[in-house]
Amino acid sequence: MMRRPPAREDSSRCPFHSGGSHMGPQDRPTRHGRESFFIEGEGVVGQPADAGDGLTPRAGVTARSGVALRAAPTFRFSRIGPKGKKLPDPLLRGVAEAMTRGANRDDNIPAGFTYLGQFVDHDLTFDKTLVAFGDQVSPADLAQGRSPTLDLDSLYGAGPLDPVSSEFYEADKARLKVGKTTKIGSDIARVGFDVPRVGTGNAAAKRTAKIPDLRNDENLAVAQHHAAMIRFHNRVVATLGAGVPAAEKFERARRRVVLHYQWMLKTDYLPRVCEGSVVTDVFTAGRKVVEPGADPFSMPRMPVEFSIGAFRLGHSMVRESYAWNAVFPSGAGALELLFTFSGTSGDLGGDPTLPSNWIADWRRLYRFAQIGRPDLKPPRGEFNVARRLDTRLVDPLSVLPIGSFGGVQGDAFTIRANLAFRNLVRAGMVRLASGQQMAALLRSKGVPVTTLTKAQLRDGSGGADLSGLTTAQLDAFLADTPLWFYCLREAELNGGRLTGVGARIVVETFHRAIEASVHSIVRSPEFRPDLGAVAGRFRMADLLLFSFEGKENLLAPLGD
Template sequence: MTPTPTATTPRHGRDVFFIEGEGAVGAPSAGDPAVSARAHLTATDGRAALAAPAFRFSRVGPKGTRLPQPIARKVAEAMTRGRSRDGSVPAGYTYLGQFVDHDLTFDATTVAFGDHVSPADLLQGRSPTLDLDSLYGAGPLDPVSAGFYQADKARLKVGRTTRIGGDVARVGFDVPRVGTGGAAAARKALIPDFRNDENLAVAQHHAAFIRFHNRVVRSLPASVPTAERFERARRKTVLHYQWMLKTDYLRRICDGAVVTDVFRNGRKVVEPGADPFSMPTMPVEFSIGAFRLGHSMVREAYDWNARFPSGSGTLDLLFFFSGTSGDLGGDPTLPSNWIADWRRLYRFGQAGRDDLKPPAGEFNLARRLDTRLVDPLSLLPTGSFGGAASDGGTIRANLAFRNLVRAGMVNLASGQQMAAHLRSSGVPVATLTRAQLRDGAGGADLSGLTATQLDTFLADTPLWFYCLREAELNGGRMTGVGARLVAETFHRAMEGSRHSIVRSPAFRPTLGEVEGRFLMTDLLLFAFEGKKELLAPLGD
């Protein structure tokens, strides 16, 4: 069941990047928020738009060469051919990673500052930080973002699911929506970043974070003045979120020694020595290369809940029951039978809650971090990337191909170049050998390339593929170049955030099941009040 997009479907990925010191790089697209914001600025203020881009990228390594498209096509086909294997990371972290990516790459100017965007506003709106602005927008006092909030201007609006059969409508289990709904036009999510309604799994994460924030608001002492409740809650929410990313998420996907080194000894490559209070930039090597790691973790099917067990929650259906890639099955809001069972996505036993186990055989592991992507990602629904109808069923709908081509658009450094750059910056990483890159460890089979094509690919291996091959050779966990880029970018994004555990080293979490600990399962337990009937409302 693949949805058919409309001509006005927004684009998920940007095709133009404003790189510090280089200007606009890539192919402009009318659907790119950075382009539309600059066009609006020129029209309203009569100034040179490119002088104040809506979102800043940076290049922390050297420029690379563009991979010829015939090679990119063969590599993409190899990466999406064959069966991926399970890893050891619970599947929920796949979509937590997508939620985090949208937080990091969120352009606040798309939901803030009303109808008039000035260069100063654009500067303030640049947001490569980990401050949950994809959840909060510009806050309840902003005239545009105010629509995301309840009347008290402290809590976020919540969604309501649609009754289907015996599954009643439930409040708080969908993102809030506006519009007319119906089969012809899915109801638009009332959230700052439309990308968080791209698939059901990331949309359910967004709804969970709404719940978490709202419960933090409710937990504040009554003595906190009304005017301060939002900011108090936001600070507490963001600091706990960052702690979870540092101590839980990063250590599941990256070599723990690298994470420890970066947070203990600082950065060597990503804006080393930057003013902690300055706004970070987003390294293209992270955004277009290393952090596309989550694409490898996606499953083709999930044991989703009691209504869709045993792999019947297919990836196609997770796209279909979203507002951006599908039409919610024709209902105005999410049908109640598609509410997530969080026990199937995260291991609550690791948080001391052995009573929150799913039925036997119904737990989902993410696919191993390696150079394989599941077959459905070879033919994305065009609505998920804002493609034209003519893109459907072609190589342009292949996610691996899109990643490789986008890297070429900005002349992204190869993996070998980045390894050399890291060493020159004082980071002791080894360069993968040609044999390691060619053969891997049960990942993509490159035998379909000609000898000449293979030689070209192995001499300057695209950074994304290189980082995944590193992980593949490391048992499914990022290491070397990939781990360093990911850990350092997270560190800088936390450091430059409005609220920061990097700048507040004395912070310790207080909302977890165990004092001083805060895992993603702790976040969910707090958000859903530790109740099985909320974490798995459809039962076993």
């Protein structure tokens, strides 16, 4: 029996930054996007008091948990560039419609990296320090929340000894709890293929994921990545020798996991989405704009130019459908269904845990032949690649369900539900620097970037067609191009990889986040991975191969 429910009003959600935010159990985040930003030295920017922004949460609008959107705590950001202009909404509407008109082309990046990027984003961007709107916050206050570092606190929480986070761990306080799928038809319930869930209370509560960051259950693809990371940690624990005291196993395992994870991001993820030469330069010569010269042990801040601009690259990579597994092949894994079969955006098809027929086939999402396992190939024509990094988004992202951004019924199927429009307007809310301003800033810091010409920004290379704008609108847009669009246009003109402004912001932010982590490959340059099939190499496919014991029946339990 295949669980495939009819479409629901709120059954899908954009993979990154879709809209309003609220807090869930134990202050765990459940929404990815936000309307307000606490920028150090400026206070809250883009708060509900702002008028005419096109995105302001309306009085009385509440999130699905019943918590008022405007009551949500704000995350702390820094601004590395100058303030930019807020372009008129009618102009941004025209650009957004151009960006979501027609599908973008396929790339050769395995589609799994789309959702690995989302998992990483959740590792970077959450802080639960409580502060009222408009209040100032000190660096000491910042340290109380989850850190914008790449240390997997979205997986570990505050560790097994913390009273709240202890619920994520087994009794040995070393291993993380795993989930169990729901038996479907002749299939079986499978242990370790879903995130752990509460399993008590009413039907909705039973589906709540027992993980530190509920955003990692907002779609099936990122939830399966989280479940795989749980397996990774537990496999590392299992490799520790009998001589390691029980009280030390968790910390030893976490250090090994985090260092391998960071190595994978540096050597596998970043070079796939960014110009390789930029990755090499930053990790060799250091940063120029993101907290250059910072104390490596100090708490980093999250550049608003990264979070609202450059790292929204994942929107362009999303497919409208996937060849998900043997039960849902050849595009049957529609994007809408990936949200339905999650606990935050959907209802898991009505089951208390993930139905067994929706377990990911990792062979369809990552290329294991590239790490020496050609036997781990999906059937011909069943491999998923990401959409090309460019200025186009797939059509489903033009009509976000209102439940994904805390809207009201009148917002449904309007421009307010268009993801591209929301991104562009949100940048204006915080007066984000334009692409041209950031290019000038980088050059002033000695980074050799070239500002895109107006012709390049206008015409691109197979991306958004801006011919529908009026002459006045086009002139204004090309003079002060929103950073997100600018970075995607750079990638589009670079064969689908971030370069110039976009690559520099993303790579430097990653570098700073790794440097400041408790366990850091930047501060431990002697580290070399040893868990992959080849010593000194550790790609995402290596991580999965190790986590699933190199067995095809675990990487693809539903077969071909």
